[in-house]
Amino acid sequence: MRDIILGIDVGGTNIKLGLVNPGGQIFSRSRIVTKDHTAPKELIKALIGEITNLLKINQLEKKQVKGIGIGLPGLIDVEKGIVKLLPNIAGWRDVPLEKILRQSLDMEIRLENDVNMITLGEWRFGAGQGRKDLVCMTLGTGVGAGLILNDALYRGEGFAAGEIGHMPLNETGVVCSCGGVGCFERYVGNAALEKEASRIFNRSIKLEEVSQLAAKGEKRALAFWHEAGVRIGNGLTATVNLLNPRLIIIGGGVSNSHRFLFPAIRETIKARAMSVQGSMVRVVRAKLGSDAGIIGACVLLENESRHDG
Numbered sequence: 001m002r003d004i005i006l007g008i009d010v011g012g013t014n015i016k017l018g019l020v021n022p023g024g025q026i027f028s029r030s031r032i033v034t035k036d037h038t039a040p041k042e043l044i045k046a047l048i049g050e051i052t053n054l055l056k057i058n059q060l061e062k063k064q065v066k067g068i069g070i071g072l073p074g075l076i077d078v079e080k081g082i083v084k085l086l087p088n089i090a091g092w093r094d095v096p097l098e099k100i101l102r103q104s105l106d107m108e109i110r111l112e113n114d115v116n117m118i119t120l121g122e123w124r125f126g127a128g129q130g131r132k133d134l135v136c137m138t139l140g141t142g143v144g145a146g147l148i149l150n151d152a153l154y155r156g157e158g159f160a161a162g163e164i165g166h167m168p169l170n171e172t173g174v175v176c177s178c179g180g181v182g183c184f185e186r187y188v189g190n191a192a193l194e195k196e197a198s199r200i201f202n203r204s205i206k207l208e209e210v211s212q213l214a215a216k217g218e219k220r221a222l223a224f225w226h227e228a229g230v231r232i233g234n235g236l237t238a239t240v241n242l243l244n245p246r247l248i249i250i251g252g253g254v255s256n257s258h259r260f261l262f263p264a265i266r267e268t269i270k271a272r273a274m275s276v277q278g279s280m281v282r283v284v285r286a287k288l289g290s291d292a293g294i295i296g297a298c299v300l301l302e303n304e305s306r307h308d309g
């Protein structure tokens, strides 16, 4: 029996671990607080400790687990198993994490970008089941996307494809952390949306509260989410025209406001995309929530041999 997978989702706040069965269900979980151990050496030590602990609690031997899939928030060379850069976790540059963990644990290890992990999870077990092509966008502090093209994850030659948040929309817009100007994320990322909401309500306000107000029918809140949906739809229109996907999955915190947001996204794409692309595409909410990044490990470990094409 080697059909259990250990999925790990490394975030700037928490590192979530989960044991996943072949059906994509998480049956045991644990968690590490990221800021307690940020430097590679400490974080790796904490990871090894927590992995060992989770297996022990579940009375599993290493050989009963097919492998460990780890999603990380940054640029990952998945062929060499190297973490090239984690922009939001200090000290992570060119860390050969796969080799270090394999030597310490003597288990199969695979690394992947976190948004790609979410995409794999949604594709196989969530909103994208059975699709050959899809775009999975995560809306939050960061705005990213994973691409499934022709039945496979598309990573790009430098493993950096899918940076939908850094599509330039405005050549004279706000300067972005990526070095660009007027990036999509500067208009639809959480920081931008909260700033806009605070301007509208004339006080500091969280997006959850704007959603609660919208649920009560508050006019400014409804108008705010409509406008956000139009902005998101505008950015997605470029992707729809470029890739002609049948499905766009939207996840992340903001997608919890889907009731108010999604109608405007759909209307905007329909109105602005080219006719063939616009008429084919469906926009749906992600299904797996914050578990997608752990469940995606199952897909990553599907073929045990490396460089399987």
Ligand SMILES: [Zn+2]
Pocket (backbone or CB within 6 Å): 165, 166, 176, 177, 178, 179, 180, 181, 183, 185
């Ligand atoms: Zn940018």
